[in-house]
Amino acid sequence: xxxxxxxxxxxxxxxxxxxxxxxxxxxxxxxxxxxxxxxxxxxxxxxxxxxxxxxxxxxxxxxxxxxxxxxxxxxxxxxxxxxxxxxxxxxxxxxxxxxxxxxxxxxxxxxxxxx
Numbered sequence: 142x143x144x145x146x147x148x149x150x151x152x153x154x155x156x157x158x159x160x161x162x163x164x165x166x167x168x169x170x171x172x173x174x175x176x177x178x179x180x181x182x183x184x185x186x187x188x189x190x191x192x193x194x195x196x197x198x199x200x201x202x203x204x205x206x207x208x209x210x211x212x213x214x215x216x217x218x219x220x221x222x223x224x225x226x227x228x229x230x231x232x233x234x235x236x237x238x239x240x241x242x243x244x245x246x247x248x249x250x251x252x253x254x255x256x
Contacts, residue, residue, distance in 0.1 A: 183221055186247060190217045190254065213254070220250040 194213035198206045224246045231239030 186251075187217055187221070190220075190251065193251075193254065216250075216254065220247065220254075223250075 191210075191213065194210055198209045198213075201209055224243045227246050228239045228243035231242050
């Protein structure tokens, strides 16, 4: 029976992951595609926002309806800009914190919009 030396076990140890591969938000997609994912998510969020605005403005008529929809569009632009600003501010500190705060801002704005 032979006993292997401790140096032979060093080859079996897993190699440490590089910092970029350790980030779960970049796993699976190339880095170039992430702006497209954020753009797609913003588009879907905008569609839900404006559909809710259209449903709420349905009983209104004429210029009042257009004014209501224009105000909701302006609020949507402010919410998307605010969410993006929060994400960019927090991203340098913690990617997960930036994503979580961005989603909290977007969800709370949508809930407040539905009231």
